[in-house]
Amino acid sequence: MRILVLGADGFVGKRALAALAATDWATPVAGGRRECDKGVIERIVLDATDQAAVAKAVDRVDAVVNCIAGDNRAVINNAKALAAAGSGKRIVHLSSMAVYGSATGTIDEAAPLLADNGAYAAAKAQAERHLAGVAQLVILRPGCIYGPHSAQWTQRIADLLIAHRIGDLGAGGDGYSNLVHVDDVATAILSALRFPGAAGQAFNLAMPDAPDWNGYFLALARALGAVPIRRLPEWRLKIETRLIAAPLRIAASGSHRLPPPIPPSLARLWRQDIRLSSARASSMLAMRWTSLDEGIAGSAAWYSGRPRNDA
């Protein structure tokens, strides 16, 4: 079974590719913008927002895993292109919990796609809508994907913890983290490709009993040796989001060496009381979730041993 992974050079794409390569039933095909000299995996160089190129690539495979990230326009155009390719082949599309927007409480897959908190959420929701007509579509909506090579939820958090810019945030870290290990996302992708009943379904992906953000920060800080953590007053985070984030972001576009910003959207997420229910994935995709201890140990080991400027 030939499986095309679009966005094969991204964080989830790479992991999905490796997971597929490790099976005895899949032949992964990497779809990416760049030529890549090394590696045994077949590669199709394409622009995943180009309808003709996508259609041509989809023709050559049996199924597609869509891990396109990047800017919001690309996310939308990629979804359009994929929908137009309309192959009747299975497409596993990586969406995001962001589509639920500012919703609070326990959220299952039937919850409305509010997508009311930012352009990224809107783009992800729009992408889902463009793909809605695809017959063999499976949508995965992961929470915050952490683990080795996670720039957002492992590396950035670790950087901030080591700099003591976050720690115990009090009410600012009361939100439920909805963490999901990258290996679990890869496992879910494999199941979503194989399980016939998954077609037409969406699946939330988040470990059950994920900690709140304060709990995650403490556990990761412990694993990194960045303890004791400090209780930060609310004004500290306000200074971060209101005064430091914007200039840091502008400055960081020119350099990788600058510390990560804490944009207001991130601070909002840390206090948002939203719990993804992943009961459906647990039962239909037979997920067995990586425990937090295991996930954090692996994350910390990767972080400590990684080469600098690993993106």
Added chain:
Amino acid sequence: MDATEFPHASALSARVCIVGAGPVGISLALALAESGVDVLLLEAGGAHADATSQAFYQGTVADAAMHSPLDEYRERRLGGSTTIWGGRCMPFDPIDFEARDWIPNSGWPIGPEALAPYYAPANQLCEAGSFAYTIASAFDGPMKPMIEGFEGSDFSTDTLERFSCPTDFGERYRERLTQARTLRLVLNAAVTEVDLDADGSIVTGLAVRTAAGASFTVMADQIVLAMGGLEIPRLLLASRRVQPNGIGNRHGVLGRYYMCHIAGTMGLFRALGGSDAVWHGYDVADDGSYCRRRLALRPETQRTQKLGNFVARLHHPRIADSHHQTAVLSALYLGRVLVPKQYRKRLQDADPDGLAGTLRHLGNVARDPVGVARFAQAMLVGRKLAARKYPSIVVRPRNGTFSLDFHAEQEPNWQSRVLLGEERDPWGMPRLEADWRYSRGDVTTVQGAMALLAADIKRSGCGTFDYDPNVVEEEMTRYGAYPGHHIGTARMGGDPRHSVVDADCRVHDVSNLHLAGASVFPTSSQANPTLTAVALALRLADRLKVIVA
């Protein structure tokens, strides 16, 4: 919601109504709302301190030297007394739950295992870090011993007290309270009477007055009073329409067995190795919380010596006495008017040496002004500006001497009580009168523990401990009852003749009325009550979830 905006004579209803939005009421409300239970949380005060509201707490005390005024050390507002607390947390010890034949009226109808599942989440709500109360469980590496060379056969030094930020539950959890879909928080809503049906077996409603004076009623399937150890007996005693002695007071137990704690500072410990041989300060846990070791009277010794529970901390020598030669302490003494009122009490002693002493204090400060400045800076950064505050003043005395700060269990005593006084508040509710008493057994506990500690120190050869056994009673009552701990006034028990609530915190004979907080504790332990009160509230939440399901 603010009750002052409610129309007169309106009515509210809910599955569960909790009266009092202090640490106990808030914890209980959050736990219930998390399970989707429809909860109404009433708070008599508003969101902030307000003198008019606070004045409703005024009452009388039988002996002003023995008990602080009733409108002090407790707060009538959202967050309750956590708006002013020090944040000291520790669980009760297993022995505290036992019926001990040497402590009259001791014994809980539940054991430590009943509370065990609730302590860790309670600790989290209190923000006192992880639930680890021994040095070995809280810290990885070997720690500097509390007193070098101390080997106590009657005292241990490996248990901890941990500190909350100190967390103001109102401020900390306000967002969660307002976000919870099935929870309504109503401020400025004071319950003035609990109404029963004709045979007194069920609560039919609550009479509530708003801060503006309007009245309304609340109907709920289950009622929980969580107003603290003084307001609970006051409200129940004042609700006399059906039960002439007050609700839950068929046998006259309500308001009796009133306990605080027995505390004081006395004695002089001189460490053989000087100040360097002693670690009496705080250790910081991974989670950032402050932990402190103390000398704890071992449970085996309590049993063999027939004593109550007792702990002690090493404290800097008496501040007023300039002979400590310690610049920071002298600076504190000279600048004592700047210290917050609740902490100033112990700085009020007159300098034993008068003017000469004052000059010596000035001399102490002059000797180490840099140390004083450094201390002031540490206090500013670590305490005033910090979100997690350094819990108390810890000063390393120059001459290697320490005083002993003790905190002891007070026995439940029928004579010690709160009752309704003659005066009334603006809503016509009788004000409270506190007649706190200590007993011979309390003196015996402190005397016995002091003697055993002196013997332990002597045997260990780590220093000397001198105290005057003849002034123990005087010292332990110098400031009267330990303020702010209001315990035992509606005690828990299996026998309605000797208790107010059953093992599930339900008032005997009233099927839908529950009490939460330290008022239901049958005994007081050495431990500060808040953590256990919150744990017990979480246990009650589980019970109520079953009842309303």
